[in-house]
Amino acid sequence: MKPHMICHMICSLDGRILQSRWRPESYKPGDLFEDLHDRIGGDAWIVGRVTGQEFAKGDRYPDTDQRFPRENWFARREAEAFGVVLDEQGKIVWGRGDIGGDPIVVVLTEAVSDTHLAGLRSDGVSYIFAGAETIDLKAVPDILNRELGVETLLVEGGGTANGEFLRAGLIDEISIALCPAVDGAAGAPSVFHSADMDADTPAPLTGLTLTHHEMLPGGEVWLRYKVENGARVQTQSAS
Numbered sequence: 001m002k003p004h005m006i007c008h009m010i011c012s013l014d015g016r017i018l019q020s021r022w023r024p025e026s027y028k029p030g031d032l033f034e035d036l037h038d039r040i041g042g043d044a045w046i047v048g049r050v051t052g053q054e055f056a057k058g059d060r061y062p063d064t065d066q067r068f069p070r071e072n073w074f075a076r077r078e079a080e081a082f083g084v085v086l087d088e089q090g091k092i093v094w095g096r097g098d099i100g101g102d103p104i105v106v107v108l109t110e111a112v113s114d115t116h117l118a119g120l121r122s123d124g125v126s127y128i129f130a131g132a133e134t135i136d137l138k139a140v141p142d143i144l145n146r147e148l149g150v151e152t153l154l155v156e157g158g159g160t161a162n163g164e165f166l167r168a169g170l171i172d173e174i175s176i177a178l179c180p181a182v183d184g185a186a187g188a189p190s191v192f193h194s195a196d197m198d199a200d201t202p203a204p205l206t207g208l209t210l211t212h213h214e215m216l217p218g219g220e221v222w223l224r225y226k227v228e229n230g231a232r233v234q235t236q237s238a239s
Contacts, residue, residue, distance in 0.1 A: 002141045003153040007162050007191075008040060008175040009033075010220070015190045016183035017159055027181045029218070036177060036222060037154065044082040044144060045102070045154040048161030049092065052085035058095030061119025068117045070110040072147055075124040076103045082126075082148060086161060088135050090116035097124030105148070107140055109133055137168045159193030166192050169204045169229040173211075180219040204230040 010033045011017050019029065037045070075097060083102040085092065090112035098104060105126045108116075111133045120127050128147065130139045144150040155165050165171055176191065194201070207228035214222045 001145050002170070003043070003145050003150045004172050005141060005153045005155055005165065005170055006040060006042070006173040006175055007155040007165065007171050008037060008045075009157060009162065009191045010036075010177040010179055011191050012179055012181045012183045014182050014184065016188045017157065017191060018183070018188040021183045021185070021188050022179070022181035023184065024181065027179065027218075029177075029179055029220070032177060032179070032216070032218065032220060036175065037156070040154065040175060042081060042152040042154045043150040044084050044105070044148070044152075045156050046084040046086070046107075046140070046161075047156050048158050049085065049087050051156075051158045051161070052087060053092055055096070055099050056092050056094050058093035058119075058123070060093055061115055061122075064115050064118040066118050067114050068121075070129050072126075072128045072143070073117075073121065074105075074126040074147070075121075076126065077148060079103045082144075082150070084140075084144065084153075086135055086140075088131075093119065094123045094125050105144075107135055109135060137164055137170065141170065159189035159191060160195060163192040163194045163198070163203075166203045166205075167194070167198065167201050171227050171229075173227055174208070174223075174225045176223050176225075177216065178221045178223065206230045 012022050081102045082105050083099040084105045086107045088109050090108055107130050108127050109131045110129055128143050130136050141153055155162055209226040211226050212224035216222055
């Protein structure tokens with residue numbers, strides 16, 4: 001069964017998410033993202049490879065002669081929440097087993113090396129397989145529900161990963177905090193972004209219904225929308 005999937009982000013008034021570019025420089029969102037994340041709750045959160053790489057501490061995994069079956073493997077199956085990262089080619093060298101106390105679960109393809117699998121196991125990082133050479137996004141939430149009991153999954157960036165889930169028709173709700181800042185220039189990713197090859201692929205949205213609005217102490221406006229999707233498109237991801 002697919003979990004309820006909520007895309008949760010904070011952004012500038014022009015929809016950009018790279019905070020280092022926001023102006024005025026005096027505005028700082030602080031712990032806003034995390035505070036709203038905690039208010040929403042959820043059994044797991046998921047990000048793309050680029051965002052996941054920001055949490056990595058290792059340089060490389062040592063070579064190994066071991067061979068591993070391409071089967072889901074879990075260092076832990078019980079936690080208040082799991083941190084899930086899409087890493088199609090197995091590029092992230094973690095050097096850790098959790099992010100902020102949330103056990104890491106990596107989404108891989110069967111093309112990943114045995115050396116990488118050995119490294120993940122040594123770090124205590126769980127992994128699941130969702131495709132032979134490219135990640136099947138539609139399979140990921142179902143696997144998380146079946147294997148770990150995830151019923152609410154927060155989709156939290158980057159913009160490319162958010163866009164892929166949106167175009168796949170998998171997002172059920174959008175949580176956005178509009179911050180009193182602007183980017184104002186080309187080049188930064190937006191909340192829902194795309195690679196050039198997907199730029200002309202529309203999301204199957206048929207409706208958005210406002211379910212919550214709240215003015216926050218820092219001048220931010222928190223909006224939550226229920227998403228209505230039409231027929232889901234066949235989307236595969238590497239982000």
